[in-house]
Amino acid sequence: MTLLCSSWGKATWILTLAFAIIAIIFYCFDDSAPSRYTSSMDENMETLKENFRSQNKSCFILGASGETGKVLLQELLERNIFSKITLIGRRQLTFEGKEYENLVQEVVDFEKLDDFAAAFKDHDVGYCCLGTTRAKSGVDGFIRVDHDYVLKSAELAKAGGCTQFHLESSRGADKKSSFLYLKVKGQVEAAIEALGFDRLAIYRPGVLLVDRKESRPGEWLARKFFGAISAVGSSSLSIPIQAVAKAMVSNTLLQPEQKTEILENKDMAKLGNTKANQ
Numbered sequence: 001m002t003l004l005c006s007s008w009g010k011a012t013w014i015l016t017l018a019f020a021i022i023a024i025i026f027y028c029f030d031d032s033a034p035s036r037y038t039s040s041m042d043e044n045m046e047t048l049k050e051n052f053r054s055q056n057k058s059c060f061i062l063g064a065s066g067e068t069g070k071v072l073l074q075e076l077l078e079r080n081i082f083s084k085i086t087l088i089g090r091r092q093l094t095f096e097g098k099e100y101e102n103l104v105q106e107v108v109d110f111e112k113l114d115d116f117a118a119a120f121k122d123h124d125v126g127y128c129c130l131g132t133t134r135a136k137s138g139v140d141g142f143i144r145v146d147h148d149y150v151l152k153s154a155e156l157a158k159a160g161g162c163t164q165f166h167l168e169s170s171r172g173a174d175k176k177s178s179f180l181y182l183k184v185k186g187q188v189e190a191a192i193e194a195l196g197f198d199r200l201a202i203y204r205p206g207v208l209l210v211d212r213k214e215s216r217p218g219e220w221l222a223r224k225f226f227g228a229i230s231a232v233g234s235s236s237l238s239i240p241i242q243a244v245a246k247a248m249v250s251n252t253l254l255q256p257e258q259k260t261e262i263l264e265n266k267d268m269a270k271l272g273n274t275k276a277n278q
């Protein structure tokens with residue numbers, strides 16, 4: 001009996017401690033500021049889409065073979081706001097279906113991007129969903145892809161006439177962070193801002209909720225945890241990948257007051273879930 005009571009006691013303590021830790025995580029990391037995107041934007045979205053479409057603009061996507069890039073491409077094809085879409089990547093992608101017929105693909109060597117400047121020429125809008133992980137590519141490889149390739153691509157795009165750049169970064173990106181991942185993301189954001197695009201949109205998603213094909217055990221655990229949490233309401237720590245893609249496309253149609261805007265997880269969740277997106 002004494003043993004049972006002491007086991008119960010221990011279990012209660014462990015549970016209390018676990019809940020306390022979760023509560024602290026939420027208190028520290030939850031972004032309670034309201035999103036500046038509201039559902040009243042729905043009414044204008046259709047008109048904005050028609051106006052944008054009539055301008056016959058072109059865009060490119062970096063990272064269209066990745067999880068966000070794939071969904072972003074689908075979203076762009078469905079909403080049909082560009083007269084030309086170019087995919088820039090390290091390999092040729094195969095698509096089946098009529099909707100892909102007009103896609104242009106440019107295969108480049110990211111180590112020699114200057115030799116491929118022509119691929120970045122004459123696009124109005126650029127989307128970047130490029131990235132790797134430290135686990136997959138090592139520290140140097142991660143910096144190379146997430147900073148050097150992304151920045152060089154942005155530079156070539158700007159030189160080639162691109163006026164609008166949409167960068168998928170990460171929640172917590174901060175060039176002064178002591179965490180490598182957040183620091184590199186913050187550094188590349190700042191370096192691209194310094195290029196002076198007419199418009200720069202930086203998207204900072206939390207954990208991306210997606211059934212990833214590639215095995216990433218740490219990310220899998222985070223997805224399960226944050227997926228369960230988001231089911232009970234919080235939208236500042238994780239986000240379904242579809243909402244990110246939808247937010248990127250909807251935001252392209254808007255005309256912000258500032259040259260550079262940062263969309264936090266909550267903004268994307270709001271913008272990606274407007275009626276116009278359903």
Ligand SMILES: NC(=O)c1ccc[n+]([C@@H]2O[C@H](COP(=O)([O-])OP(=O)(O)OC[C@H]3O[C@@H](n4cnc5c(N)ncnc54)[C@H](OP(=O)(O)O)[C@@H]3O)[C@@H](O)[C@H]2O)c1
Nearest residue numbers: 063064065066067068090129130131132169170206207208
């Ligand atoms: N995962 C998350 O929970 C999370 C959270 C916040 C932000 N983010 C950020 O969001 C962005 C997109 O994430 P994601 O999960 O959608 O990406 P992903 O599925 O990992 O796809 C990454 C893309 O980058 C390309 N790429 C990777 N290494 C490359 C290299 N060495 N050379 C050329 N291309 C390379 C891939 O091309 P291949 O198909 O040819 O490999 C792919 O198109 C990343 O910047 C990531 O850091 C992710």
